[in-house]
Each structure stands twice: as C-alpha cells, then as structure tokens.
Amino acid sequence: MHTQIFRNFPANDRSNLIAILQDIQEIYGYLPEQALQDTADYLGMALSGVYGVATFYNQFRLTPLGENVIRVCRGTACHVKESANILRALECELGIKVGETTRDKKFTLESVACIGACSIAPVININNEYFGRLKTKDIPRILNVLRKEKAVKEQENIQSSVST
Numbered sequence: 471m472h473t474q475i476f477r478n479f480p481a482n483d484r485s486n487l488i489a490i491l492q493d494i495q496e497i498y499g500y501l502p503e504q505a506l507q508d509t510a511d512y513l514g515m516a517l518s519g520v521y522g523v524a525t526f527y528n529q530f531r532l533t534p535l536g537e538n539v540i541r542v543c544r545g546t547a548c549h550v551k552e553s554a555n556i557l558r559a560l561e562c563e564l565g566i567k568v569g570e571t572t573r574d575k576k577f578t579l580e581s582v583a584c585i586g587a588c589s590i591a592p593v594i595n596i597n598n599e600y601f602g603r604l605k606t607k608d609i610p611r612i613l614n615v616l617r618k619e620k621a622v623k624e625q626e627n628i629q630s631s632v633s634t
C-alpha cells in the first residue's frame with residue numbers, strides 16, 4: 471500500500487525523504503520496517519540513512535501505537551501543577567516509560583507540549599478526550615475505566631461474531 475506514495479515523488483531524490491516518511495506514517499500510524507526498506511530502495515539510499523532520519527525526528531514512530539494513547543502535557547502550566555507526578559504515576563501503573571507501549575498493546579504513553587487546555591492543568595489527553603485538574607490518585611481509576619470499557623467492547627465483539 472505504501473509504495474503508491476512513491477508515485478508522488480521522483481525516484482532517487484533524497485530531499486523528499488521526510489515527506490515520504492510522513493505519508494507512510496499517515497497510513498500505518500508508524501513506520502513499518504518493510505516501508506523503510508522500500509523507501510531506501512526508492513530513494514537509492516542505505517537503509518541506515520533512512521533509519522537515521524526516522525529516529526532523529528520524534529514525530530516518527532517505529533512501533534505501532536497502543537489501542538489507547540495517553541498524552542501527558544508537559545507544558546509550563548501543567549509543569550507548575552506537577553504534571554511530572556502524573557507522568558510518574560502513569561508509568562508506574564502501566565509498567566512502561568514515556569514513549570513506550572504496554573506489552574499487551576493496550577496503552578501507549580507519550581509526553582507532549584501544551585495541548586491548549588492550560589486552565590484545567592495538569593491535563594492529560596486519552597484518545598482525544600481531556601482529563602484535567604488531575605491528581606495522582608485519579609490515575610488508577612481512569613485506567614480501570616479504560617480497561618473495563620475495552621473488556622466490554624471485546625465481549626460485545628465476541629457475542630456479535632458468535633451470533634452472525
């Protein structure tokens with residue numbers, strides 16, 4: 471699928487590398503290894519050169535996102551309201567560090583700059599929903615709700631596949 475992107479760019483022109491990687495990530499949500507290899511071949515560069523760019527810019531991901539993406543704001547207003555503690559609580563509850571995805575692929579944890587909700591700092595964004603004025607004690611409850619919602623959806627999917 472990603473090879474169709476190459477039609478929009480001349481072959482062997484490395485100046486388009488970032489634009490190509492952005493388009494690939496738009497399709498998959500991350501940069502699969504085969505897509506990086508195909509890009510290197512198309513642009514006539516070494517795979518290591520493509521990896522170098524993909525790992526240099528933090529807009530690019532080399533692994534898929536989890537089902538739930540948790541973004542912790544680390545902007546100034548949130549920092550003043552101790553967003554570092556929120557981030558630590560999430561890392562502790564999920565057993566991962568920022569930038570990682572849980573082994574079961576349910577959660578990805580990211581830190582971001584100001585997400586424009588400073589009036590409710592400290593704030594996190596989960597699947598594009600905002601949770602503000604957070605305390606660390608809120609974190610287990612929020613994660614439990616997400617886990618339960620997921621379990622209910624999975625159960626509904628099982629039931630609908632059995633009944634069809």
Ligand code: FES
Nearest residue numbers: 543545548587588
């Ligand atoms: S600094 Fe966190 S929302 Fe603005």
